[in-house]
Amino acid sequence: MTMTGQAVSSGARVVIGGILHETHTFMEQETTLADFTAQSLHFGEDIITSMQGSRTGIGGMVDSAIEYNWQLLPALYAAAMPAGVVTAAAYRELLSELRDRLAQRRPLDGVLLALHGAMVAEGELDAEADIVAQARAIVGGAVPIVVLLDMHGNISPRLVELTDVLIAYNTNPHIDAYARGVEAAEIMARLLRRELQPTSAYARPALLLPAQSTATESSPLSLVHARAAEIKADERVISIAVLAGFAYADAAYTGPSIIVTTDGESELAQDYATELSDLLYRHRQSALPVFISPSDAVAEAKKSGSGPVMLVDSADNIGGGTTGDGADALAAMLADDVREGTIVLADPDAVAICWRAGSAAEVTLAVGGKVDDWHGRPITVTGTVLALSDGVFECELADNHFASLYGNTIHMGRCAWLRVAGVNILLTERKTPPMDLAQLRHIGIIPEAQQMIVVKSAVAYRAAYMPIAAAIIEMDTAGLCSANLSRFPYRHLKRPVYPLD
Numbered sequence: 428m429t430m431t432g433q434a435v436s437s438g439a440r441v442v443i444g445g446i447l448h449e450t451h452t453f454m455e456q457e458t459t460l461a462d463f464t465a466q467s468l469h470f471g472e473d474i475i476t477s478m479q480g481s482r483t484g485i486g487g488m489v490d491s492a493i494e495y496n497w498q499l500l501p502a503l504y505a506a507a508m509p510a511g512v513v514t515a516a517a518y519r520e521l522l523s524e525l526r527d528r529l530a531q532r533r534p535l536d537g538v539l540l541a542l543h544g545a546m547v548a549e550g551e552l553d554a555e556a557d558i559v560a561q562a563r564a565i566v567g568g569a570v571p572i573v574v575l576l577d578m579h580g581n582i583s584p585r586l587v588e589l590t591d592v593l594i595a596y597n598t599n600p601h602i603d604a605y606a607r608g609v610e611a612a613e614i615m616a617r618l619l620r621r622e623l624q625p626t627s628a629y630a631r632p633a634l635l636l637p638a639q640s641t642a643t644e645s646s647p648l649s650l651v652h653a654r655a656a657e658i659k660a661d662e663r664v665i666s667i668a669v670l671a672g673f674a675y676a677d678a679a680y681t682g683p684s685i686i687v688t689t690d691g692e693s694e695l696a697q698d699y700a701t702e703l704s705d706l707l708y709r710h711r712q713s714a715l716p717v718f719i720s721p722s723d724a725v726a727e728a729k730k731s732g733s734g735p736v737m738l739v740d741s742a743d744n745i746g747g748g749t750t751g752d753g754a755d756a757l758a759a760m761l762a763d764d765v766r767e768g769t770i771v772l773a774d775p776d777a778v779a780i781c782w783r784a785g786s787a788a789e790v791t792l793a794v795g796g797k798v799d800d801w802h803g804r805p806i807t808v809t810g811t812v813l814a815l816s817d818g819v820f821e822c823e824l825a826d827n828h829f830a831s832l833y834g835n836t837i838h839m840g841r842c843a844w845l846r847v848a849g850v851n852i853l854l855t856e857r858k859t860p861p862m863d864l865a866q867l868r869h870i871g872i873i874p875e876a877q878q879m880i881v882v883k884s885a886v887a888y889r890a891a892y893m894p895i896a897a898a899i900i901e902m903d904t905a906g907l908c909s910a911n912l913s914r915f916p917y918r919h920l921k922r923p924v925y926p927l928d
């Protein structure tokens with residue numbers, strides 16, 4: 428940023444806001460306004476108080492706006508834990524808040540939004556395009572709108588048309604949300620200084636990626652990012668968004684996509700977008716995961732002598748919206764007499780029983796498999812309540828998936844540490860993805876001392892757990908984020924698409 432630039436964009440009236448939800452449309456549990464309130468729902472100045480300094484995308488936007496000396500106009504910030512379709516009532520409420528605040532703050536110089544890209548509301552399959560269309564209707568065609576997306580977004584051509592510049596996280600696990608928020612603000616600053624004439628192109632391979640194939644350090648996405656990095660050296664290129672898509676949100680444009688924005692060079696943008704999309708499609712076979720049964724995975728993990736083996740339960744990937752109560756892997760660990768195995772289960776009934784019994788009590792109860800028929804059955808265990816907690820912890824890892832959405836303090840609801848034979852079960856009232864070691868440590872479980880740890884996650888666990896992991900094993904468990912996409916009854920997705928057709 429130059430001093431002259433600072434002077435020019437200084438004082439600009441820029442609205443900042445965000446509505447983020449990754450929607451699993453095959454899930455029955457709807458997402459209500461209460462789910463946003465429980466996680467992250469802030470209006471007006473409260474956004475600055477709550478999110479400034481956080482490692483979220485909006486945190487990066489707020490910090491940059493202050494540095495640019497803009498007249499910052501915070502609208503609303505809403506993020507909820509991934510789950511089923513957002514209710515019409517919740518969606519209407521969030522949108523009307525955004526619309527009202529945009530209208531009240533006119534005249535405006537720019538709008539910066541943090542959206543997910545895979546949000547589906549009751550009656551609105553392409554929520555992000557609808558949100559930007561409604562914002563556009565209020566601010567008019569001349570005010571730049573820059574949008575930051577989660578790289579799991581399913582992007583429609585309509586969203587690209589409505590937005591001046593779209594960028595997305597480059598990493599999964601999402602450790603660059605804050606940096607991308609800063610980048611979004613930087614692009615806005617250049618737009619405010621009239622330095623750019625952005626033109627964007629979109630390309631989409633006929634492909635779906637299961638969640639565990641969306642890691643950015645593995646093929647196929649690593650190859651696309653490597654080529655994108657080369658293309659970015661071209662000075663005419665403003666940004667490249669590589670979207671992996673979210674296969675479990677059934678909409679017309681579900682799946683990966685590429686958005687390239689150049690400075691006034693529309694053909695160049697299209698050439699690069701098509702090249703990257705083709706590259707991804709050519710390597711589609713590397714996206715087909717290999718799985719083994721939970722009992723084989725446990726037997727394999729028992730052979731490890733050096734630190735915890737991650738047993739990856741990606742079918743019950745909480746970050747993808749699942750229940751977090753699948754107990755298949757627990758059953759396998761108990762059946763194989765594991766010494767020092769750990770699993771986290773979201774089970775408010777079991778937590779209540781442990782709290783009533785109290786610390787040090789012995790209890791017999793059913794755990795897991797209670798929410799729906801997709802995640803296996805409850806299993807009955809007898810064990811000792813080793814500790815109880817309020818389930819609040821601060822992330823150890825500054826840049827992680829949690830912090831990218833909700834800020835650094837995580838609330839799991841009441842928790843209980845139940846010890847059954849050699850297995851530690853952390854029972855939580857609210858489902859909470861395994862994105863930070865403090866989740867286990869806060870109650871006394873030492874992650875490094877485990878022989879195996881079940882992680883209910885596809886990729887997001889890696890930032891926190893890979894530094895201590897001896898190995899990872901992908902398990903074939905029951906769950907709504909199964910990598911076997913032919914299990915899901917798609918109705919809206921454009922066909923044909925690999926690997927379904």
Ligand SMILES: [Zn+2]
Pocket residue numbers: 577578579601
């Ligand atoms: Zn994501």
